[in-house]
Amino acid sequence: MSQVATMHPGVEPAESPLTPESWGKLGMWIFLAGDAMGFGTLLAGYGAMRYGSADWPSPYEHLGISLTAFMTFLLICSSVTMVKALEAIKLERPGRVKLFLCLTILGGATFLALQAYEWTHLIQGGLKIFGNPWGASLFGTTFFIITGFHGAHVTGGVVYLSTILTVVSRSRNTVRNYLLTEIAGLYWHFVDLVWIMVFTFIYLL
């Protein structure tokens, strides 16, 4: 025990700045930092291939901007319902917690359904993973790999949030429920954050 703590019994020794508030939260942040590097690598590779290509098609002319703008809006809404669920746990209102978690899951599921619709529409229009009628064949490759990688994350998020909904609905331990939901929320907001970058780089630029 430090000298100060010995002199003042009520004072606890200072924590190390490296000691996390929650090891689970720290673990999720480290995972997300690694995952961000995965997405960063994909987007940097996309940039390198696009910059080096003379006949790269103009994305917004061939990909549906209005639909994907709506999908962006949907993910932003689901991020809001996620933080509202967390707020409801703090206020100890289990009914609202379930409602907001269900809305978040519904937002994710709708996003996936719209992505499936978009992919089907584009494939029917000639966009394939190894080619397309508009120019550089890597346009289709990078599009499907990057949006598919993100879609896999949304699918994982929907499964993760459904599990959290089940756990939180059965438990009355507010502190534990808050922490579990906050950690799941970090993942969900990350998926939203990555989509913001994907929407800009793949669809708008």
Place this chain on the structure above:
Amino acid sequence: MAGTHAGPNYMVIFWWLFALTVVEVGVIFMPLAKLVIAILLISLALSKASLVAMYFMHLRFERRTLGLIAVTPVFLGALLIFILVPDHSAVLHRTSEAVKITPAAGHR
């Protein structure tokens, strides 16, 4: 309880994100140079990502350790882009050479 900080007004953040998304979609139809549009779009995307990280992910209210972990991939990502820059010019050089060679090859 974890995260006992006073929560931000999430609806204000939501409206900011919504407005920035509308501006982003509007920017691509503006009669501006491609470089200006690219700079605007990337700035808008980074602003939106920062809002999500700072307020929805509570990074603004967290310890510095988590902030450092979050910033690390941004630095590494930027480094990755700079590492790829020589490749960009190499590819462009090769492409321009290919354009010069192709018509000559066609005369044979």
